[in-house]
Amino acid sequence: MSLPEVKWPYPISLMRLSLALALGLLIGLERERRGKEAGLRTFGFIALLGGMGGVLGDSYAYLILALVGLLTIFLNMQRLRTNETAELTTSAAMIITCVAGILCGKGHTATPASIMVIVTALLAWKDRLTGFSLGLTENEMRSALLLAILAIVIYPALPEGAIGPWKLIEPRTAWVTVILIAGIGFANYVLWKMYGTRGIVMAGFLGGLVNSSITVSELAARARDKHRDTISAAYRGILLATGAMLIRNGGLLVILAPSVALTATMPFVVMLLVTGAWFFVDRNATRQISSDPTGQVELPLPFSLAAALKFGLIFLVLHVAGVLAQQAFGEAGFYVVSVIGGVVSSASAVAAAASLVDNGSIPVHVASTGAVIASLASVAINLPLVMRSNNRALVLRLSLAMLTITVLGVIAALLAQPMLSFLLENVPGLEQLLPVPVPL
Known part of the structure; x- marks a missing residue:
């Protein structure tokens, strides 16, 4: 596949990618605080990748989503190899972060922001919700x-x-x-x-x-x-x-x-x-x-x-x-x-x-x-x-x-x-x- 030949308006593209990065850092901050392997930088990268896929077009968005899915599989295989439990919650959060980034790349604002705030809240309130x-x-x-x-x-x-x-x-x-x-x-x-x-x-x-x-x-x-x-x-x-x-x-x-x-x-x-x-x-x-x-x-x-x-x-x-x-x-x-x-x-x-x-x-x-x-x-x-x-x-x-x-x-x-x-x-x-x- 070749890159789509379009002229991206710089301010609009920058705003979309910046929103995606900010939302990824938000959920990554919570994961970093809990000591997870996928933390601040990983979630920031995933959200930014999703934003780039949304800007490039549907084909690239699907490809990046598939790559993030492979990343979650690799993460869980590594955890299981060391006799630890699988990171199912973190894996689901990574996929949601990628989808939210894609939405940001396509020009959505309130929807991905609301989704990421809700996901971060669910992760942060784990103990409360479990109890x-x-x-x-x-x-x-x-x-x-x-x-x-x-x-x-x-x-x-x-x-x-x-x-x-x-x-x-x-x-x-x-x-x-x-x-x-x-x-x-x-x-x-x-x-x-x-x-x-x-x-x-x-x-x-x-x-x-x-x-x-x-x-x-x-x-x-x-x-x-x-x-x-x-x-x-x-x-x-x-x-x-x-x-x-x-x-x-x-x-x-x-x-x-x-x-x-x-x-x-x-x-x-x-x-x-x-x-x-x-x-x-x-x-x-x-x-x-x-x-x-x-x-x-x-x-x-x-x-x-x-x-x-x-x-x-x-x-x-x-x-x-x-x-x-x-x-x-x-x-x-x-x-x-x-x-x-x-x-x-x-x-x-x-x-x-x-x-x-x-x-x-x-x-x-x-x-x-x-x-x-x-x-x-x-x-x-x-x-x-x-x-x-x-x-x-x-x-x-x-x-x-x-x-x-x-x-x-x-x-x-x-x-x-x-x-x-x-x-x-x-x-x-x-x-x-x-x-x-x-x-x-």
């Missing part, structure tokens, strides 16, 4: 398999579009919401199991992502001993659970309805800032929070069929109720449904509001306000749980914090749409910078 997998219980494994079945097997079998006599139910939309909410809880459960509670940050924040009410109830119950440090830990943990709930609901809007998320950005940011301010008002907040005596906050299993049916049923009820309330009573009816939904499940209520915008049942600003109302209802419902502590000072402090969050959140929600309209009218070029169009 986690060995510590899996049978129920946890069943939960993971059930989540996979619901996402990969059942979802494609559901009918597309709206069904029913009034076209109010969209099975796939409801199921996507179920999988999304359950996936957040599952990922959080994995982090919880890998890293433990590790003090108030992990107990409050990660617990709030799964279920803020459960976390608030547990932390409030631990403040019954009247110890100052325990009360301070419960105070901060409850605020962190509230902040985690707001982040989760805002994240659902970003994924399911970006236009609603853009309109709701101001109230959610304001509520998060107020929550953070009250967190740092605590006089013990500057202490090392990893030593907070929160103990273990028990979480349910990462996923179960009952949880899936619960989320799906709540979502469908709120979706249908929102449409009917909007048609019968206008915006006020939808807001009432949002309040009720926030008390039952704020995540399902926010997802229902996003789905109603997607099918054109309600305008963007109504869905945005409904999502904020559902989140505020979730904040308010936690106050009766705080009273479990039987600590007057803690209840008073948290009541004042929740009241401030609610009032400022409502004000921000009322001002969000006029403020966004004002900015779009008076800031030239702002509309082009927004990721989605905003109907005014």
